[in-house]
Amino acid sequence: MNLTQFNLALVEIREDRTHGASELARRCLLILAEAARAEPAGSVVELQKRLSALSAELAQTRPSMAPVQNLLRRWREALTFAEEADLATARRMAVERAEVLIAASRQAVLDCAVRAADLLGCGRTVMTHSLSSTVVEVCRLLGGQGLRMIITESRPLMEGRRLAEQLSIWGTPTTFITDAQMGLFVAEADAVLVGADSVLADGAVVNKTGTGLLALAARDRGVPFYVCCESFKWRAPGQPPPELEEMAPAELETPDWPGVTVRNVYFDLTPGRLVSAWIDETGVRWPETGP
Amino acid sequence: MNLTQFNLALVEIREDRTHGASELARRCLLILAEAARAEPAGSVVELQKRLSALSAELAQTRPSMAPVQNLLRRWREALTFAEEADLATARRMAVERAEVLIAASRQAVLDCAVRAADLLGCGRTVMTHSLSSTVVEVCRLLGGQGLRMIITESRPLMEGRRLAEQLSIWGTPTTFITDAQMGLFVAEADAVLVGADSVLADGAVVNKTGTGLLALAARDRGVPFYVCCESFKWRAPGQPPPELEEMAPAELETPDWPGVTVRNVYFDLTPGRLVSAWIDETGVRWPETGP
Numbered sequence: 001m002n003l004t005q006f007n008l009a010l011v012e013i014r015e016d017r018t019h020g021a022s023e024l025a026r027r028c029l030l031i032l033a034e035a036a037r038a039e040p041a042g043s044v045v046e047l048q049k050r051l052s053a054l055s056a057e058l059a060q061t062r063p064s065m066a067p068v069q070n071l072l073r074r075w076r077e078a079l080t081f082a083e084e085a086d087l088a089t090a091r092r093m094a095v096e097r098a099e100v101l102i103a104a105s106r107q108a109v110l111d112c113a114v115r116a117a118d119l120l121g122c123g124r125t126v127m128t129h130s131l132s133s134t135v136v137e138v139c140r141l142l143g144g145q146g147l148r149m150i151i152t153e154s155r156p157l158m159e160g161r162r163l164a165e166q167l168s169i170w171g172t173p174t175t176f177i178t179d180a181q182m183g184l185f186v187a188e189a190d191a192v193l194v195g196a197d198s199v200l201a202d203g204a205v206v207n208k209t210g211t212g213l214l215a216l217a218a219r220d221r222g223v224p225f226y227v228c229c230e231s232f233k234w235r236a237p238g239q240p241p242p243e244l245e246e247m248a249p250a251e252l253e254t255p256d257w258p259g260v261t262v263r264n265v266y267f268d269l270t271p272g273r274l275v276s277a278w279i280d281e282t283g284v285r286w287p288e289t290g291p
Numbered sequence: 292m293n294l295t296q297f298n299l300a301l302v303e304i305r306e307d308r309t310h311g312a313s314e315l316a317r318r319c320l321l322i323l324a325e326a327a328r329a330e331p332a333g334s335v336v337e338l339q340k341r342l343s344a345l346s347a348e349l350a351q352t353r354p355s356m357a358p359v360q361n362l363l364r365r366w367r368e369a370l371t372f373a374e375e376a377d378l379a380t381a382r383r384m385a386v387e388r389a390e391v392l393i394a395a396s397r398q399a400v401l402d403c404a405v406r407a408a409d410l411l412g413c414g415r416t417v418m419t420h421s422l423s424s425t426v427v428e429v430c431r432l433l434g435g436q437g438l439r440m441i442i443t444e445s446r447p448l449m450e451g452r453r454l455a456e457q458l459s460i461w462g463t464p465t466t467f468i469t470d471a472q473m474g475l476f477v478a479e480a481d482a483v484l485v486g487a488d489s490v491l492a493d494g495a496v497v498n499k500t501g502t503g504l505l506a507l508a509a510r511d512r513g514v515p516f517y518v519c520c521e522s523f524k525w526r527a528p529g530q531p532p533p534e535l536e537e538m539a540p541a542e543l544e545t546p547d548w549p550g551v552t553v554r555n556v557y558f559d560l561t562p563g564r565l566v567s568a569w570i571d572e573t574g575v576r577w578p579e580t581g582p
Contacts, residue, residue: 168548178446179471180501210471216507257459
């Protein structure tokens with residue numbers, strides 16, 4: 001992977017609108033594994049320095065997505081080699097470390113979905129917003145067990161349509177609504193379940209814009225609001241809240257109105273006080289015991 | 292106006308997606324004025340009976356819109372003629388009564404907007420949802436006085452785009468967002484101002500779907516939430532909450548997914564407890580003194 005290829009990969013990660021935070025973090029690790037194989041270096045120390053720099057650059061592409069930062073930091077931290085290690089060994093270890101983290105991330109998502117499915121149980125009506133790969137996995141686990149879903153279209157890019165398509169294929173009875181109807185339909189749900197791009201140390205949740213409104217509506221109607229994501233998505237205490245990424249206004253496909261500013265902030269921050277429980281691969285955290 | 296024409300007019304009113312409740316109520320009165328001129332009748336009593344029936348039919352076209360019911364009921368109540376009245380006089384009086392009510396409705400909207408503009412004052416940032424002709428009038432009154440607007444696109448039919456276009460023409464600095472971003476941007480507003488299709492006797496507000504979410508977000512952020520509509524929109528005590536009209540799912544322009552039900556409920560009900568004040572043509576009602 002030369003510099004041009006790496007820079008192309010950076011742009012792809014930055015502009016990706018179809019994959020969630022965990023998937024993008026794993027893509028970053030794949031890119032780094034490729035760099036570990038091919039990045040020119042005259043010594044182990046030089047390799048380590050160059051890979052660290054690439055990793056840091058990748059980590060900055062998606063500030064709203066904690067797993068991108070967390071998994072890449074873990075990978076960087078593992079780039080310490082024994083003094084006697086030769087370049088080939090160092091490269092192999094860096095690749096292996098990326099593969100281990102990719103597998104750990106995948107497993108964490110699956111374990112997390114199992115915990116969420118356990119908590120929800122059979123025969124429930126579950127509402128979600130946008131498209132979370134963890135929530136999709138929960139739907140797969142609970143499909144055929146009386147699960148009913150209420151899902152939002154999720155403007156502007158309509159991620160909800162991809163979820164609708166999947167649920168249709170699985171035969172899960174689904175109600176599909178505009179984002180603005182969330183307040184009307186939340187009362188029909190036994191629970192709300194959303195994924196997250198990041199969870200702050202105080203339990204606040206960064207997720208697709210509109211999640212905060214759904215949390216308010218759920219609280220107002222006494223419906224539990226669960227956040228389901230693997231622990232790689234938690235930000236360390238002391239880390240500042242992430243910048244909420246803003247995407248191109250063109251995604252709203254409006255005419256050009258002089259004096260009108262079109263905004264397209266892609267993520268919002270749901271305060272921890274609106275979360276009924278956080279579910280990760282290790283279990284369920286209730287507000288009494290955490291976060 | 293023969294029966295075919297009247298039935299066409301009924302369908303037009305029922306399917307109208309571009310006019311607000313007050314405008315549609317005035318259109319209904321115009322249709323009835325036309326019927327008063329031309330409806331076949333052999334006697335004053337027969338005319339009265341036939342016009343009453345047409346009016347009752349029209350009133351049922353838009354159950355979410357109180358002014359349609361209220362103005363048409365007022366018109367029906369005025370269809371009592373002196374025993375000696377001839378058919379021509381009765382027709383003229385019925386037409387005049389419709390004209391008086393149309394003028395009263397227009398004036399009430401204007402007076403209401405003046406009250407709202409007074410309450411808001413100059414130099415404010417005001418957020419709204421969907422498109423209310425009363426709110427448009429408030430924007431006209433406060434334009435050039437430092438007004439800034441935050442407006443939503445209002446899926447599925449994007450009424451917010453028409454508001455953006457008007458504000459752009461007036462040179463009012465405006466931020467245009469998706470409905471899902473309401474929770475993010477409400478904190479930047481000094482106040483929320485929405486119109487209504489109906490207000491229930493307990494102060495609950497029927498308005499374009501998403502209004503309830505905006506009210507929750509405004510309350511959560513401590514931003515006042517004002518409802519601005521003329522008194523023709525208030526429903527009498529004892530009247531049941533109106534059916535919340537549902538429109539064609541096709542308006543969401545989704546593919547056909549087997550097992551997925553697309554819903555398009557056009558109105559929601561914001562409970563009175565989330566309203567900071569109700570503004571009508573007579574003044575401002577605060578929760579302490581009413582509704």
